[in-house]
Each structure stands twice: as structure tokens, then as C-alpha cells.
Amino acid sequence: MSKHSKKSMNVDIATAKIGFIGAGRMTESLLNGFVNYGKIEASRLHVAAPTTKNLERLKQQYSGLHITKRNLDIFAKYGCNIVFIAVHGSVIRNCYKQGGERPFPLTTNFIPNMKKPLFILSLVTGFTLKEISQCLLNPEHPEKYLIEMHRIVVNCAVAYGLGICAVDVEPDSKKIAEPIRGLLSKVAKLEFVPESQMDAACAVCGAGLAFSYYFIAAMSDGATKMGLSRDMATKFAAKTVQSAAQSLLESGKNPTELRDDVCSPAGPAIYGIHVLDKADCASGVAAAVEAAHKRAAELAKEGEK
């Protein structure tokens, strides 16, 4: 977390203007969650991206949504109070490549001193808040801003109000500003981790969602092979994973303990587990998380996507 001013950070979540730099998958997931599950009017949402490729589609989908091709509009013209930075690390890297002694601003000009509180939430994997803020704020007048910045990790399940969101606050949830807690809680369960662990959290929560779908699809294949209809097989696989996750979180037990509880001696489950072990499934999954973490770091270093 980084604070550029100690003055009051009061923002009314019921009227706050919310902005997004970037119109890709993460922005779309958040928009869907905020509008359809958080009941936030689309007219309070503002999105910037360099082309109309995604913007026009989003505008059609969310009536009243404001779109712009200029990042600066999010801060200046629209005066958003809460802004998500949802671009790839390569975009930030390019700011550093193009800049001289200091990075080229992501917003063409540094964002204006708005004389009102502004929360910036960065989803950018592989970049620290300091690096992001150097692409936004005029370094000559940092005292003029009333800004609080966080790195956050959200997964695409925010689109259904079921996301997980890690915020870079030490494990003391009281340190998160109320407007941010209020907004993110509409679409996700919040967890708090130090900034240094955000990239690892992103690998498990972000990419891990894809791995979970992969596992569900594989279980569904097995059940379909055994004769269940595809729809029923997928539903049972998904609900089984859901109940496994919920019972794990509610019981506070560790997953190995719960797995052992399910496996009766000489029963079907332990026979199946043995097959998974022989296929090196556990180390494959751990390696997938590690590969996602490594790839995110590579993307952050590349100048172009």
C-alpha cells in the first residue's frame, strides 16, 4: 500500500465514479460483477483503452458506460475517484522504455492534482506500486495529490460476484480504506497479503481458476466415459469441487486430512488417488502454478505482449 497524503480519504461508495485503464478480460469481469452483482449503475463506470476493439463491445453491453481512447480522461474529464489499472505489464514496461530519466506517463500527461481523494488499484502483475505511480504522478509535486494506491489480485470469478481478491495490506484488514473494502466486497471475498507476495497470489488465484476448470473438465470426461450425460457429468464435477472447497474452508482442516477422511480402506477413492499419483498429478499442478508465476514475470519484462 502506498499513501501520498495523510489528508482525509473520504469517498462515498454510493456515488463514487469508477474508472478502468484497459478494456480487456479483467476489466470486463469486474464490470460484469459490479453491474450485475454489485448493482452499480453502468453510468458510474468509465473505461479507457487505445482502440475501440473492446470499448465498443463493452459500451453496447453496458448501457450508460463511458468509454474513451485517452487514459487521461479517466482522471481529468471524468474525475474518477477509484481507478483500476488493468493493462499488461508490457504497457508499463513501454512507459519506462520510452521515457528518459523518468518513465513516459501512462496517461500522456501526468494525472492532474484533483484536490479530492483518489484510489488507484493496480492489477498489473510483476510491477510494484512505486513503478506504477512513477508512470502516473508528477514527481515534482507529490504533495499535491490525495492518493492511496494498492496492488490487488482478482480472478475472473468476480464477473459472477464470486471472486477472490487479494489486497496488498499486511494481514490486518483494518488498514484497508472503507470505500475500497466496500467496492471490492461486492464481487469478491477479500484476503490481505504483503505486496511482496502479490505475484504468487496472482498465480494461484488468477491462473489457478483456469487450472480448476481444467480439473472439472477432466472429471467430467471421466464421468461421461462412465455413462453420465455431459451436462450432468459437468454439473456433478463442478458441485463436487465446490463442496470440497467449502468444506475445506469451513472445517479449517488441511486438504490431506480431508482427503484421508474420504478414502476408506481398499475403497474406490484410494484406488483413484493412486492413479493420480502414478500420473504425477500433484507435481504437475504445483509446476503449473510455478509456470504461471514465471510467465507473468517474463511478460512484465517484455516490452511488447
Ligand SMILES: NC(=O)c1ccc[n+]([C@@H]2O[C@H](COP(=O)([O-])OP(=O)(O)OC[C@H]3O[C@@H](n4cnc5c(N)ncnc54)[C@H](OP(=O)(O)O)[C@@H]3O)[C@@H](O)[C@H]2O)c1
Ligand atoms: N490480478 C489477477 O488475478 C490477474 C489475473 C489475470 C490478469 N491480470 C493482470 O491484469 C492485467 C490485464 O489483464 P487482461 O487479461 O485484462 O488483459 P487483456 O485482456 O489482454 O486486455 C488488455 C487491455 O489493455 C489495453 N491497453 C493496451 N495498451 C494500453 C495503454 N497504453 N493504455 C490503456 N490500455 C491499454 C488493451 O486495449 P485494446 O482493447 O485497445 O486492445 C486491452 O483492453 C494484466 O497486467 C494481467 O497480468 C491479473
